[in-house]
Amino acid sequence: MLYQIYESQRALMAPFAEFASASAKLYDHPLSPFAQMPMSQRISAGFDLLHRLAKEYEKPPFGITSVTAGGAEVAVQERVALHKPFCRLLRFKRFTDDLQALAAIKAQPKVLVVAPLSGHHATLLRDTVKSLLQDHKVYITDWTDARMVPLAEGAFRLDDYVEYVQEFIRHVGPDVHVISVCQPTVPVLAAVSLMASRGETTPLSMTMMGGPIDARKSPTAVNNLAMNKSHSWFENNVIFRVPQNFPGAGRAVYPGFLQHTGFVAMNPDRHLSSHYDYFADLIKGDDDSAESHRQFYDEYNAVLDMPAEYYLDTIKTVFQDFALVHGTWQVRGELVRPQDIGSTALLTIEGELDDISGAGQTRAAHDLCTGVPTSRKFHYDAVGAGHYGIFSGRRWREKVYPEVRRFIARFNQTAAETAEAAAASTGTEGAKVTRLPRSKRSR
Secondary structure, three states: HHHHHHHHHHHHHHHHHHHHHHHHHOOOOOHHHHHHHHOOOHHHHHHHHHHHHHHHOOOOOOHHHHHHHOOEEEEEEEEEEEEOOOEEEEEEEEOOOOHHHHHHHHHOOOOEEEEEOOOEEEEHHHHHHHHHOOOOOEEEEEEEEEHOOOOOOOOOOHHHHHHHHHHHHHHHHOOOOEEEEOOHHHHOOOOOOOHHOOOOOOOEEEEEEEOOOOOOOOOOOHHHHHHOOOOOOOOOHOEEEOOOOOOOOOOOOHHHHHHHHHHHHHHHHHHHHHHHOOOOHHHHHHHHHHHHHHHHHHHOOOOOEEHHHHHHHHHHHHHHHOOOHHHHOOOOOOOOOHOOOOOOOOEEEEEEOOOOOOOOOOOHHHHOOOOOOHHHEEEEOOOOOOHHOOOOOOHHHHHHHHHHHOOOOOOOHHHHHHHHHOOOOOOOOOOEEEEEOOOHOOO
């Protein structure tokens, strides 16, 4: 019933949001007589802020049309490489007439970015993708808003997520490097573990960034909520049916608007201050700062519904049973054994100020992947970076990405070459990257 009430409220507010937008322009346009009134700039700023607080935020586009790669400016085209009911595998294809640049980009490594299915759209990783495109062939998982998936497509569980990841890895090819950001670090590790247990070729490398591999370590507010509430509490309090005005009518979901409320509730003062600063920037005529605010919140406020089965499975498996670290997790009856991974290189990345995944949670992957030689295991601490800072923004571009690029380049070899290189490995470049000593490995 809550979802229906929310939709009714949204429909009711839509005309007022449009009125506020029109009024903001009316008091700001230089040819409008209202713009000549006293305090017109302040009135316009107020209406603009009201419009942004009341409007509906749709999924934004990636909007990446060109990058510098191979020493030249190249065009980028977004393509659907594989389409599944709950996800599209996107490829960012690069084009150029510069033969030297073309030869360079053809030789670059293939990277599969597994985006989180945890509220926001994959476009939240726009900065990640744009940086990677300079030196890599890039694919990304673009998860579908569950309210847009017809009920006839069936349920989507955590096991399905793992199988999707495996299918995407096979589609891209065995010479792929997998990067998982936040939530997908757990199912990605499971997917690669199961492939290794079956004797399949596993990715050349895994880069895991800010994820809850072991949520018991340095628990955050997010972890505490998931661990301190019962499974039935989540089922009874945050799961609702999609209303009739969407293709997925009747599907049980964890609604995006509830997730967004939770995001804001984590740092209400910061968001309040940010909106006040936006209002002040509009009054001052600081268009650059105002536009930066718009771009951030256009992305931050665009949320999607998660399938209820997947969400509840994740709560139980990752945050309550800790099934991965306890060695009890089974996917379709197969036991997840990270210790079976042997040739895949591993890099874990954590942010010093991460308030979503606490210190040590991602690094715990090294203790699980005991079959990976120490010479192929690395960890990077992003000093001064929060959760978003490890994959977006200045610290990502200037500090984290160079380490990821060097790590991928180091292990972008065939399996035979990789085995030979492992013996002579001396460590990834960068002062903050550490190769884990044997004492850090689990028994």
